[in-house]
Amino acid sequence: MSQTELSPEERHRERMQRKKELVDRKIARATIERGVLVVNTGNGKGKSSSGFGMLARSLGHGFRCGVVQFIKGSFSTGEEAFFRLFEGEQLAYHVMGEGFTWETQDKSRDIAAAQAAWAKAAAMLADESFDFVLLDELNIALAHRYIELEAVLAAVAARPQRQHVVVTGRGAPDALVEAADTVTEMRVVKHAFKAGIKAQKGIEL
Amino acid sequence: MSQTELSPEERHRERMQRKKELVDRKIARATIERGVLVVNTGNGKGKSSSGFGMLARSLGHGFRCGVVQFIKGSFSTGEEAFFRLFEGEQLAYHVMGEGFTWETQDKSRDIAAAQAAWAKAAAMLADESFDFVLLDELNIALAHRYIELEAVLAAVAARPQRQHVVVTGRGAPDALVEAADTVTEMRVVKHAFKAGIKAQKGIEL
Numbered sequence: 001m002s003q004t005e006l007s008p009e010e011r012h013r014e015r016m017q018r019k020k021e022l023v024d025r026k027i028a029r030a031t032i033e034r035g036v037l038v039v040n041t042g043n044g045k046g047k048s049s050s051g052f053g054m055l056a057r058s059l060g061h062g063f064r065c066g067v068v069q070f071i072k073g074s075f076s077t078g079e080e081a082f083f084r085l086f087e088g089e090q091l092a093y094h095v096m097g098e099g100f101t102w103e104t105q106d107k108s109r110d111i112a113a114a115q116a117a118w119a120k121a122a123a124m125l126a127d128e129s130f131d132f133v134l135l136d137e138l139n140i141a142l143a144h145r146y147i148e149l150e151a152v153l154a155a156v157a158a159r160p161q162r163q164h165v166v167v168t169g170r171g172a173p174d175a176l177v178e179a180a181d182t183v184t185e186m187r188v189v190k191h192a193f194k195a196g197i198k199a200q201k202g203i204e205l
Numbered sequence: 206m207s208q209t210e211l212s213p214e215e216r217h218r219e220r221m222q223r224k225k226e227l228v229d230r231k232i233a234r235a236t237i238e239r240g241v242l243v244v245n246t247g248n249g250k251g252k253s254s255s256g257f258g259m260l261a262r263s264l265g266h267g268f269r270c271g272v273v274q275f276i277k278g279s280f281s282t283g284e285e286a287f288f289r290l291f292e293g294e295q296l297a298y299h300v301m302g303e304g305f306t307w308e309t310q311d312k313s314r315d316i317a318a319a320q321a322a323w324a325k326a327a328a329m330l331a332d333e334s335f336d337f338v339l340l341d342e343l344n345i346a347l348a349h350r351y352i353e354l355e356a357v358l359a360a361v362a363a364r365p366q367r368q369h370v371v372v373t374g375r376g377a378p379d380a381l382v383e384a385a386d387t388v389t390e391m392r393v394v395k396h397a398f399k400a401g402i403k404a405q406k407g408i409e410l
């Protein structure tokens with residue numbers, strides 16, 4: 001039967017069959033199994049929420065997970081209220097005790113808080129029992145130079161081979177992007193805030 | 206005391222004080238409280254995981270939430286295993302029963318499955334009791350024209366005033382971007398898959 005005699009349904013099936021072969025070949029080529037370093041950066045929405053989505057996935061697989069939130073406003077966030085439910089054996093959750101740097105206006109207090117948070121993170125990165133570690137807004141603390149980039153790169157490079165690490169925050173340093181396996185730039189197409197809409201519970205908070 | 210006599214700590218405090226005033230003024234201008242339409246699109250990682258992170262936030266605030274996953278591979282995903290724990294009063298979770306279109310290779314079956322999933326979604330968008338609705342990979346079903354864009358736009362526009370809706374998937378149609386409050390393009394900077402690393406549990410799965 002020539003191509004022109006195929007019904008639309010049959011043509012769809014042929015096209016999809018070719019697509020499946022292509023996709024299957026790509027999947028077959030990706031054979032490496034190891035922990036990955038994921039970086040979510042850029043000015044758009046979704047960097048932290050994507051990190052928390054991966055946390056949910058990891059918890060769904062029964063992984064032991066760690067979270068360190070490096071920057072926190074004075075508001076209590078929905079994700080913290082939610083994931084604290086799982087604190088204990090399966091989840092270690094640490095929130096840096098201070099607000100944004102322009103809220104505290106006290107640089108030495110900010111540095112001390114960031115370094116205390118980094119000590120928690122470094123302990124997780126050195127611990128075989130953690131399968132997944134989320135370092136939320138670490139890039140902000142790095143941009144302010146409150147934490148040494150070299151210390152972060154060394155700890156990430158020396159982590160257990162199967163451990164996944166997700167780092168979020170705008171302005172990811174080049175060396176961290178270089179070290180990462182997967183990097184996404186969240187680009188703003190538009191944002192409700194600019195149209196006068198308050199940060200909304202369940203979306204931003 | 207002149208500017209030059211300020212200590213580094215004092216200069217930092219002044220700079221942060223000005224930044225705080227700027228941020229506070231911006232926050233004061235954003236006064237509208239209502240449900241927002243968020244669209245996560247682009248070819249990069251983080252579209253769905255960000256949607257699931259917002260779902261976690263919403264559950265953390267005690268919101269009633271609905272999820273419809275329009276495209277699902279044959280693998281069982283971590284997010285489904287995890288969020289199914291909350292199914293019931295607080296969460297309605299519906300997964301379209303078929304795989305990707307190139308897996309099934311049967312267009313009429315795909316269309317029927319997509320339209321059944323859309324019927325679930327439309328019911329949520331018409332229901333005052335849902336505070337948050339995640340329509341995961343809806344953009345893919347729209348791109349294949351398995352669901353009418355006009356029906357989606359009408360249902361979203363007519364939804365309860367306080368209901369948040371998050372739509373994910375590459376190739377968001379222009380009219381949906383136009384209708385949305387917040388749109389992020391997830392841009393690939395790099396992806397582990399291209400370096401031969403398999404999709405990883407807790408990260409992609």
